[in-house]
Amino acid sequence: MKDLRPAIIRAHEKGKGVCEITRFLDIEPSTVSRAIKRFEETDSNEDRYMEMLRAHLIPWTHTIFGDDEWTFQQDGAPGHKAIETQAFLRENCPDFIKVDTHWRNADGEWPPNSPDLNPLDYVVWSILEEKACAKPHKNVKFLKRALKKRGMKSPWTLWSR
Numbered sequence: 001m002k003d004l005r006p007a008i009i010r011a012h013e014k015g016k017g018v019c020e021i022t023r024f025l026d027i028e029p030s031t032v033s034r035a036i037k038r039f040e041e042t043d044s045n046e047d048r049y050m051e052m053l054r055a056h057l058i059p060w061t062h063t064i065f066g067d068d069e070w071t072f073q074q075d076g077a078p079g080h081k082a083i084e085t086q087a088f089l090r091e092n093c094p095d096f097i098k099v100d101t102h103w104r105n106a107d108g109e110w111p112p113n114s115p116d117l118n119p120l121d122y123v124v125w126s127i128l129e130e131k132a133c134a135k136p137h138k139n140v141k142f143l144k145r146a147l148k149k150r151g152m153k154s155p156w157t158l159w160s161r
Helices: 005-013 018-025 029-042 046-065 083-092 119-132 140-149 155-160
Strands: none
Touching (some): 005 029, 005 046, 119 140
């Protein structure tokens, strides 16, 4: 079915019915129905997502990182957490942060309910806290003054220090 899923979805998107797709591809109606149901439930198609990864991400990473190690991070969008997508990433990325494949199956490394979690957030906030909150401030005005005094108008200035 995996090989036929793109053809089933394309036919479905063109308005073809289950019976018509079944006859054309000479497969069981239940196979067509499952593929369409999965596509509609996820509102995504992991085959398209993997094709985008294959055509764009993988070549880009070879250009940018060469043989260096890198980690791929994604959120919990349905196409991202599909079992096939996870297998593709395991095979094609030196390291990636696995997401739960289903809410009942906590098999991922990604914290739940954190679609926009980024490790950089923790680095920036810990440095800001260390530099600006070494001593308590009376109010926000004093905190802002302390940040400006240290030249921390934006988090990116931290990296040059």
